[in-house]
Amino acid sequence: MAAHSRIEAITARIVERSKPHREAYLDRVKRAAAKGPHRAALSCANLAHGFAACSPAEKAALAGDVVPNLGIITSYNDMLSAHQPYETYPALIRQAAKEAGGVAQVAGGVPAMCDGVTQGEAGMELSLFSRDAIAMAAGIGLSHNMFDAAVFLGICDKIVPGLTIAALTFGHLPSVFVPAGPMTTGLPNDEKAKTRQLYAEGKVGRAELLESESKSYHGPGTCTFYGTANSNQMLMEIMGFHLPGSSFVNPGTPLRDALTREAAKRALAITALGNEFTPAGEMIDERSIVNGVVGLHATGGSTNHTMHLVAMAAAAGIKLTWQDISELSDVVPLLARVYPNGLADVNHFHAAGGMGFLIKQLLKNGYVHDDVRTVFGHGLEAYTVEAKLDEKGNVTRQAIPDESGDPKVLTTVDAPFQATGGLKMLSGNIGRSVIKISAVKPERHIVEAPAVVFHGQQELQDAFKRGELNRDFIAVVRFQGPQANGMPELHRLTPPLGVLQDRGFKVALVTDGRMSGASGKVPAAIHVTPEASLGGPISKIRNGDMIRLDAVKGTLEVLVDATELASREAVVIDLSDNEFGMGRELFAAFRRNVGHAEHGASVFA
Template sequence: MTNREMNARVGAITERIVKRSHDTRTRYLERIGKAASDGTQRSHLGCANQAHGFAACGIADKGVLRGGVAPNLAIITAYNDMLSAHRPYEHYPELIRSAAREAACTAQVAGGVPAMCDGITQGEAGMDLSLFSRDVIALSTAVALSHQTFDAAVYLGICDKIVPGLVIGALSFGHLPAVFIPSGPMPSGIPNPEKAKVRQLFVEGKVGREALLDVEARSYHAPGTCTFYGTANTNQMLMEIMGLHLPGASFVTPDTPLREALTRAAATRALALTALGNEYTPIGRLLDERAFVNGIVGLNATGGSTNHTLHLVAMAAAAGILIDWQDFADLAEVTPLLTRIYPNGSADVNHFHAAGGMGFLIRELLDVGLLHRDAGTVFGQTLEAYTQEPGLDGDGALVWRDAPAQSGDPAVLRPVADPFQATGGLKLLNGSLGRAVIKTSAVAPERHVIEAPARIFHSQEALQAAFKAGELERDVVAVVRFQGPKAIGMPELHKLMPPLGSLQDRGFKVALVTDGRLSGASGKVPAAIHVTPEAVEGGPIARLRDGDLVRLDAVAGTLSVLVDAQEWAARPLAAEDLSAAHEGVGRDLFAPFRTAVGRADQGASIFTGGAA
């Protein structure tokens, strides 16, 4: 039995976002409406401007561009051949140009954006640039589109900060249609639990570096995204459930005939959406409050990356939409967890895709009214069309078929009637230590409440050293502070999981509290992350001392220190000399970012740093 009506709670949360965003969204829509009413920008350029824009084109493309009546498609690419997920993009521009020519149109690489890998920089100085790279990508997108010679754009990006940055940049040019084109996940390597086990054994000194490198190389072994469900693959889920991918495009593996057909089709759809045709669909209007609520529901239903409690807020703000962490928590309460993908289970995204994937997931959520069925999409239809999956017919042509009626593997993907748990597992924590978020979908229920003495650290390295010295062999709440966006750029602290997981496996009560990030690979240790206000801004976390009793309660939604209120109020704030973390590996160049960046619950963005 299905319910075609909108879930009342989801509808109410959407409506409060609409009301909260009324003024900012109205101003945004007026701005992109004016840009659209000015018509094709290319036609207003001077002759010299236009000549510069097509000087390097071939004769046929030059003739089309000179005519000025056929759409010209911008390609914004995050290609590099170091990141496995982005290597497949090397040949996409030619596929896109070819598809455009078949439609008597043109396509040009408008510009490139940086793409860094958090997997390479984990625990290294370069990680301090990671979150800021999102805003650099948005700026780079704006530079690429500033030539105003385009009628629509396709975006080639997939990993952690790249997709959110591209969305923010695209929304700055919100009068242009936009289609996002994924590259897909690499084939499955060794089982994820085996990888996690060897990582922990290495931290415990039970295996050597050669064994660790071998298991990592067999896990990350081919072109495509890493197969665990971290931020990169959460990005792909979001782009599909928010209507910016073609149906079923997210998790088709690279370098296959189906992947190529989807890429060509995406370019064709982008050209069909321009103001020069009859299906004008600017991204600034498509990404409305309904689309962002759909994204948050999808995040909760899949146990997706906690990084999106930052990214979705920043992306929405770029469209004049104001989202709060409370919206995430309230939507989690009515959204069942329908997937178990590592680190929330042992399977990877290829197993999820094979079990029914996005088409099955979207249909299940639509059938109980948890998604806005009428939300717009680049496919030219409502979200209902995303209950299909792509394939090739006998002639190699792209076709869409209904997604499977039943899950192919209930250990990975389940219907709403039989979820893994009743709620999405994302909780907002409030208390005497500030605001934070926690993802509990991979945490055992008996560990959802941890009360233990604090041990204070001001770096990942200090915690690692204490673990190796045997100083953490007890119940402990590890507090790693001065990691926030203003302090050092809010790095991910994923390398803390093996030592903390090892302590937990020995029977100790263990939790992490930090104003840094942890990502979608947060795993089994309860972690209150993104604590705001951060320590460097005088947040309460800066008052903590070793031995203070800290209570993390993911059931009640609290994060508190159990210290006498009068004593707590009288305590001075800790300080830290962060100058060493502001130099080297380009970090000195990002001083303006650290000054301008906003709070974590405002998206940790330089564009919303002044937000109230």
């Protein structure tokens, strides 16, 4: 079956599976939209509170339902490099709204935490849950019922998925996402990774490591490797929430500011008060979701999105599964080489043609749906462009060339870096899991070795430092799932496992925790479900059990007789140390109620 036929078939399957949920959702969206702009429904006291801090002209405009009001949801804070640029955005948006004959108000702020700061620390156990907390916080901001449309200022790991869930929950409102862009290129990512491995081996000290890290993460904007943050930006553009060509323009540039002003004006243009009403809940459909998954595979994107996309889709009544994601991976070629599955960073990707070239290749060869709605209008073809500034400082767009600016970074469907996408589902007697193979060499796609079991990443690091792991093995790091401790990312495992692999040992990781978009060269079966704390089969694995990870066939098996495995008692450990400190006690209800990883690890479903 041709690639486009497979994609059509998978899309049709998602549509059929989603039908009852999607129909109920769209009915709610239409009923909310049918009420029209809502300020006239507010009592005078309600309305007075809502615009008390506005200027007299803005109060006069908002007193009726003729002038559109734009709600700004912002994730600004000045500790995180990716979100620091948002400090100036509300002023830009208010001025742009005024020029367009509207009003804009900051409706609310949402938390934005950085996994890079909390990596290996207690705070990381709040990270995944922050996505749903962000959705709830954005919902509170929009619940004032004062707005005709919303703009969402967010960029990093859990922030964009959380904001997307909120945008689709308020699906009767048009929503435009406004990126801040990546920081300029610093120390090459492969040099940073090398220094981390040298530090893990004790060959360089903390001073050298900190210098390396500071040269990598050195200014405003997202980190430049292709992790979850930049995968988010790719998704927002290919799904139609961004304006064309806006995802990877650096902060603090005239073009970045012009794109922000344009986004505000476009959000006002697509309200119910105009002729292009584009409610987010109707705009995003099954085809949009499939386009997002295809983009993720074509770029070797973040494994976190095997959970986030499922949760985002569910917010629109769409039932996406890991099987859908895995089958799409079998069809979609890998077209980008951005670290960790290459040496380039996202600035190099953008310079090579970026999203415009990528979407053009995917459209031309039938891998994505063109017949979708976006915040820019109808059809994905409008996104096969590059954004520029005209002589007056306004955004203009030109068609993207047919040839890549750097074929080593961004290639064509005719000459892919890999025939299939970067993510696969594994299944077997351990359960179901996800693996990212775009950065793993083909000869390491199959690993069979004895298990070494750990109940936390520090245990593995300690064993490595004691010299106990100089052999072939598969590390089983369990009790790291959502219900156990919030499913932290386990990136501190990457340097020691990378060192051991470089020494010639066959190594792999099996865990019910996460590795995210920075999943690298070591084969890692992650998000194992059912998780250990629920008595899943991973909790029955013992030291020395042979495990076979086969990313070619898509299997993950512990090679133990089925009768013996069934008879084993599930290991239970004391998780009370994960219940307090750094705010973890505030999220006890999340740990109790969170769903399985394959269902989005959400408290909403």
